[in-house]
Amino acid sequence: MKVTVFGIGYVGLVQAAVLAEVGHDVLCIDVDAKKVENLKKGIIPIFEPGLTPLVMSNYEAGRLKFSTDAEEGVNHGVMQFIAVGTPPDEDGSADLKYVTAVARTIAQHMQDHKVVLDKSTVPVGTADKVRRVMEETLRDRGVELTFDVVSNPEFLKEGAAVNDCMRPERIVVGTDNDEVEELLRELYEPFNRNHDRMIVMDIRSAELTKYAANCMLATKISFMNEISNLAERLGADVEKVRQGIGSDSRIGYHFIYPGCGYGGSCFPKDVQALIRTAESIGYKPRLLQAVEDVNDSQKTKLPAFIKRHFGDDLSGKTFALWGLSFKPNTDDMREASSRVLMETLWEAGASVQAFDPEAMDEAQRIYGHRSDLKLMGTKEAALQGADGLVICTEWQNFRAPDFDVIKNSLKQPVIFDGRNLYDPERISKRGFVYYAIGRGASIQIA
Numbered sequence: 500m501k502v503t504v505f506g507i508g509y510v511g512l513v514q515a516a517v518l519a520e521v522g523h524d525v526l527c528i529d530v531d532a533k534k535v536e537n538l539k540k541g542i543i544p545i546f547e548p549g550l551t552p553l554v555m556s557n558y559e560a561g562r563l564k565f566s567t568d569a570e571e572g573v574n575h576g577v578m579q580f581i582a583v584g585t586p587p588d589e590d591g592s593a594d595l596k597y598v599t600a601v602a603r604t605i606a607q608h609m610q611d612h613k614v615v616l617d618k619s620t621v622p623v624g625t626a627d628k629v630r631r632v633m634e635e636t637l638r639d640r641g642v643e644l645t646f647d648v649v650s651n652p653e654f655l656k657e658g659a660a661v662n663d664c665m666r667p668e669r670i671v672v673g674t675d676n677d678e679v680e681e682l683l684r685e686l687y688e689p690f691n692r693n694h695d696r697m698i699v700m701d702i703r704s705a706e707l708t709k710y711a712a713n714c715m716l717a718t719k720i721s722f723m724n725e726i727s728n729l730a731e732r733l734g735a736d737v738e739k740v741r742q743g744i745g746s747d748s749r750i751g752y753h754f755i756y757p758g759c760g761y762g763g764s765c766f767p768k769d770v771q772a773l774i775r776t777a778e779s780i781g782y783k784p785r786l787l788q789a790v791e792d793v794n795d796s797q798k799t800k801l802p803a804f805i806k807r808h809f810g811d812d813l814s815g816k817t818f819a820l821w822g823l824s825f826k827p828n829t830d831d832m833r834e835a836s837s838r839v840l841m842e843t844l845w846e847a848g849a850s851v852q853a854f855d856p857e858a859m860d861e862a863q864r865i866y867g868h869r870s871d872l873k874l875m876g877t878k879e880a881a882l883q884g885a886d887g888l889v890i891c892t893e894w895q896n897f898r899a900p901d902f903d904v905i906k907n908s909l910k911q912p913v914i915f916d917g918r919n920l921y922d923p924e925r926i927s928k929r930g931f932v933y934y935a936i937g938r939g940a941s942i943q944i945a
């Protein structure tokens with residue numbers, strides 16, 4: 500099937516590559532000429548395991564093409580995916596200017612019937628907006644052409660995006676038209692074998708499903724972080740509590756890991772956007788607001804521990820930081836807790852020596868101008884002469900470090916662990932002072 504994807508970001512590129520992999524003829528359009536040129540040379544704009552070979556092999560096979568020519572894009576596919584960004588407005592609501600710009604472009608150039616699919620995470624009612632924009636544009640052109648708008652949200656996780664897209668747990672389709680449903684069944688057939696994963700519903704429900712899924716996951720994390728704060732004060736160990744509740748199959752083990760707060764491009768943005776949507780229709784979403792508030796304060800926990808240990812004035816101090824990305828297996832630092840940590844430390848006069856397996860370029864891009872940040876080549880180098888070690892991301896190779904090296908490199912054997920990587924008793928026996936999240940039973944930190 501001929502498919503066009505507008506927007507070569509995370510969602511667009513991964514979806515396009517995966518559709519090409521199963522044999523569809525996919526053309527990707529982006530306004531960023533540099534990005535398009537780079538892709539043709541095999542330079543992929545994001546770090547995502549498995550994505551580079553997938554893009555390259557399909558590009559070489561001619562099933563995956565890249566262009567900046569929007570008209571060519573519109574003429575190519577029966578299916579027109581909108582996968583452009585929806586960055587937050589100043590007030591946190593999703594900014595739809597890129598989505599509506601693509602809708603207008605499609606209507607400007609289309610010569611026959613098109614199926615327009617919203618892949619971006621867009622507020623409830625966006626499909627109606629896309630339809631209105633397209634109708635207006637067609638009216639201005641003075642042509643009578645038909646089209647359908649479908650909500651088809653993406654559920655991929657950064658770091659596991661290719662696999663999530665190749666083996667989706669569900670394919671949510673919001674449409675009011677049986678023929679369109681049939682076309683989508685054909686498009687997604689290769690991903691829908693063995694049992695039917697396609698969940699078809701009305702458009703608004705599909706739009707809300709995406710927000711509900713992300714907000715539910717964010718709620719689980721904030722809930723667990725709230726319990727971790729209680730555990731600390733009550734002398735309980737949240738890691739024991741986590742196993743205790745996870746074993747209840749109604750709760751499950753996933754997404755109940757306490758930590759120094761969730762980040763990334765989805766949870767913070769989507770929780771805020773749903774709050775704004777709710778407020779715009781006069782409903783006060785108390786639970787969602789609490790989810791956001793707990794997360795904001797969770798991000799201040801590590802700096803608070805550091806100040807508790809060293810005092811409020813950190814001038815002259817240097818901290819080793821392991822982990823800059825918002826989670827492992829990505830170079831993405833959007834809304835990462837490492838940023839709140841560094842910015843708070845800098846404000847208190849301290850400097851940071853940081854290491855991350857993938858996000859060094861990104862850190863350089865964002866904070867390269869700062870003299871109080873040194874980006875170090877290895878995790879060991881980051882420790883040299885630092886007053887303490889802080890961990891913000893649970894990269895695998897932070898899990899079993901050489902503790903003697905840590906001890907000998909730091910001025911004081913103190914670790915502030917935002918991801919609960921180590922056993923508190925074992926690490927205390929090695930002579931470290933260990934601050935972790937919600938582990939009041941093993942070490943008294945309250």
Ligand code: UDX
Nearest residue numbers: 654655656657720754755756758761762763765825826
């Ligand atoms: C998320 C959703 O998982 C995905 O379905 C959606 O389409 C987009 O948003 P992503 O942002 O890539 O994906 O990352 P995810 O793995 O969900 O992690 C989000 C954040 O939550 C990370 O900062 C992570 O460290 C944190 N987290 C996750 C916790 O603090 N505790 C947990 O138990 C799980």
